[in-house]
Amino acid sequence: MLERYIEHNIFRKIYLCEQLFEYRKIDMEQTAYLLGVTLPTIMSDLKSMVESLEYCIEEHWKEKHIYHIHFKKGIMLSELTQFLYGQSYLLKFLSYYFEGRFTSTELSDLEYISLSKVYSIKKTVLDFFKENGYLKDKEIIISEFDSRNILLALVRYTNWEGYVSRNKEIKESCDALIDYVETHFFKRRYLQDERFLIFRGIEIAIGRNDIPISFSEKDKNEARAKPLFQLICRGLQEQKSSLDFQEDDVYYLFYLFNTRNYTNSNMELLNKDFITVFEGFLNNDTYYNELFTMIADRLHGIDPNDFLFKKSFLQFIRTFWADGQVFLPEKIYLLTKEEEGLYQETWKILNDWKRKNGLKIRWNANLVRKFIKESFLTLSDRTENTISEIFIVTENVTKQLFYREKLDIYLSGAIKINSGIYHFLNELPDECLFSATRLVLCDVSKYLSGFDSDKTRILPVSLKQIDFQLQQLSNELHGGAFFD
Secondary structure (H helix, E strand, C coil): CHHHCCCHHHHHHHHHHHHHHHHCEEEHHHHHHHHCCCHHHHHHHHHHHHHHCHHHEEEEEEECCEEEEEECCCCCHHHHHHHHHCCCHHHHHHHHHHCCCCCHHHHHHHHCCCHHHHHHHHHHHHHHHHHCCCEECCEECCCHHHHHHHHHHHHHHHCCCCCCCCCHHHHHHHHHHHHHHHHHCCCEEECHHHHHHHHHHHHHHHHCCCCCCCCCHHHHHHHHCCHHHHHHHHHHHHHCCCCCCCCCHHHHHHHHHHHCCEEECEHHHHHHHHHHHHHHHHCCCHHHHHHHHHHHHHCCCCCCCCHHHHHHHHHHHHHHHHHCCCCCCCCCCCCCHHHHHHHHHHHHHHHHHHHHHCCCCCCCHHHHHHHHHHHHHCCCCCCCCCCCCEEEECCCHHHHHHHHHHHHHHHCCCCCECCECECCHHHCCCHHHCCCCEEEEEEHHHCCCCCCCCCEEEEEECCCCHHHHHHHHHHHHHCCCCCC
């Protein structure tokens, strides 16, 4: 929801940055259409973004309507987006509000801007508060759960540093708790940015320990039925001497872990993790079963047995708990004309389901769009072909599953796909352990030169190009050109 209030020029630059980091190139005309602006506006945004991030960029160039950027090795996407989000007055004013500095003169002095500009930005902040029902009798009253989630969004967007703990023991205990969950829940691997958000969420909970947080009995019962909740409780027992929480904070910790993205150390464990969590949600809750059936029935072409669709659905519904979806930070998702039809139908399904069951859930439109993007992957046309041993490198679990699914389609199951889940190229096992040549499908956002050799071919791939790339690869293999 927050992204709807962010200044339009900053929103566009964030989207451009995220797309260029992931794909290393964009079609400027197509991007202009998705953002609802003209081509000159996109070109101006790109120029401004490049100037802002010039020290992080290796090279950039324009080729007709295609714009290319290669970021420097070791740069993380969060570093780039936090710098760009940090230019938003809306986010600055929100952070000032939670720091107790919200008078107009204070804000004018802090940002060196005119009072008229301060009034304009404050009105946007108050509009945001009003939409969420926080303005009551000329007072701003925000529930503690929402307050923490807005603060966590500020951490994700701008690296907000409120409630950072200087206590070494607390830091070690937070790390130990996350390690405990990872180790004991099918060797989960929370990505670095996701792990950081869990860590900061725990710090915020400790820092606001004097402000009561509460959850409904329905939400508590639902959480207690999940294996993840039980695991967090056991992990907390080992850290109770240093982590001091309110009684209901264990449910907030469940929320932190439950809503973050993760992978596992290999596909076998990922499947076991998925089955455990999926059954925990759908087998124990007729609401979720009903929604799953409604979506599968009304979105034509969706295969309810498709693993990628079921995984995307699970990732989406996990965010419903305690109405905690609305402020969850995520990269920006925009839809093509074809995807927009699915989005409109899904929006109707969600609201029909919510009304029928009397549920109070505020939808995060960006997360709905993410679900559509991932579901749309399962509708793509499929062809058949064949090859030999393959590794896949990507941090994103949806991409990991999608690339595997595509390989199965193109290669007709004739090839062994390594079951390991690798986030970076340097995690691959040494090629000397393999007698035959190997192919590595590496997501373009994680590609680095220098890993190719006589026995290892690295193929940078992306969601947008995967069909073309695998078709081309198949042609090479059949023509005997592989590794030439």
